[in-house]
Amino acid sequence: MTYHVLIPDNVHPAALEVLREAQGITFDAPGKLSRADLLEQVKQAHALIIRSGVRVDAEVFEAAPRLKCVARAGVGVDNVDLEEATRRGVIVMNTPGGNTTATVEYTLALMLALARHIPQAHASLEAGRWDRKAFMGTELRGKTLGIVGFGRIGSGVARRARAFEMRVVAYDPFCDGRMTARAAEIGVEMTDLETLFADSDFISLHAALTESSRGMINRQSLARMKKGVRIINAARGALIVEDDLAEAIREGHVAGAALDVYSEEPPPTDHPLIGLPGVIHTPHLAASTAEAQVAVAVEAARLIVNALLQGETRNVVNPDVLSGEF
Numbered sequence: 578m579t580y581h582v583l584i585p586d587n588v589h590p591a592a593l594e595v596l597r598e599a600q601g602i603t604f605d606a607p608g609k610l611s612r613a614d615l616l617e618q619v620k621q622a623h624a625l626i627i628r629s630g631v632r633v634d635a636e637v638f639e640a641a642p643r644l645k646c647v648a649r650a651g652v653g654v655d656n657v658d659l660e661e662a663t664r665r666g667v668i669v670m671n672t673p674g675g676n677t678t679a680t681v682e683y684t685l686a687l688m689l690a691l692a693r694h695i696p697q698a699h700a701s702l703e704a705g706r707w708d709r710k711a712f713m714g715t716e717l718r719g720k721t722l723g724i725v726g727f728g729r730i731g732s733g734v735a736r737r738a739r740a741f742e743m744r745v746v747a748y749d750p751f752c753d754g755r756m757t758a759r760a761a762e763i764g765v766e767m768t769d770l771e772t773l774f775a776d777s778d779f780i781s782l783h784a785a786l787t788e789s790s791r792g793m794i795n796r797q798s799l800a801r802m803k804k805g806v807r808i809i810n811a812a813r814g815a816l817i818v819e820d821d822l823a824e825a826i827r828e829g830h831v832a833g834a835a836l837d838v839y840s841e842e843p844p845p846t847d848h849p850l851i852g853l854p855g856v857i858h859t860p861h862l863a864a865s866t867a868e869a870q871v872a873v874a875v876e877a878a879r880l881i882v883n884a885l886l887q888g889e890t891r892n893v894v895n896p897d898v899l900s901g902e903f
């Protein structure tokens with residue numbers, strides 16, 4: 578039996594080497610496909626390797642009668658309809674380790690850039706000005722950082738923030754004994770969301786996008802935050818109700834935000850936060866390091882090869898599917 582793998586997105590070519598070396602695997606890696614081309618090419622596919630830019634929903638599953646597994650070269654699987662995958666017996670796997678460092682370091686970069694207005698100062702100097710008064714910053718040392726979501730990335734951010742002598746508090750709905758021990762080892766206080774909102778000078782989001790986390794930063798939660806809070810989001814845009822955050826910034830309740838992700842990507846030109854003073858933005862770059870992209874591509878390809886050829890699965894994000902027949 579020969580299995581066919583489709584890569585309908587720009588996944589690092591290191592993935593192709595892994596597939597090439599596997600006996601009994603053919604593949605197509607056309608780069609980012611239009612929706613119409615995806616629906617056409619997925620007909621032949623036994624497996625998909627994707628990033629966050631490809632939506633794998635009921636229509637895609639319907640068009641892919643041979644599909645057995647999907648590997649996400651990255652962490653978030655909010656672009657995959659997991660219920661539909663499970664219903665159709667398709668195994669979905671992700672690569673949670675590969676881009677942790679990249680995202681952790683990027684979050685720190687965003688926090689520092691936000692605190693010291695680095696992008697705005699850069700733009701000002703490039704525009705021919707020498708303005709040393711307009712960009713008065715704030716220090717991280719002694720400030721409280723609230724981390725929402727204390728998994729690999731959240732705890733990595735906490736560890737670095739402690740080196741900056743910040744007080745770090747964290748909230749995670751899945752906090753267990755192991756997480757509490759990890760927090761204690763790093764010097765982080767686990768707390769409830771209300772206390773985190775009330776205490777934090779900086780809040781950094783590291784939660785997965787689910788129906789319960791969607792829109793968690795909204796008019797009501799913003800009102801419970803400290804005046805002058807700064808918000809960093811390199812997780813998923815839809816964790817924030819963007820209009821509500823824009824209003825809180827305009828009113829001066831929130832001092833600024835650093836955003837790498839948006840509820841719609843790319844964001845529309847009239848996005849409420851883009852261009853607002855105090856807000857800095859980048860186009861979903863947190864995982865974009867050479868190291869991370871090679872790591873997630875290779876791991877995703879290995880997951881697919883092992884699943885198709887050996888029936889071995891790892892990092893399955895819809896584990897209920899395993900009770901059926903692969």
Ligand code: MLT
Nearest residue numbers: 628629651652653676864
């Ligand atoms: C992830 O979920 O791994 C990141 O957002 C990176 C990406 O999708 O490109």
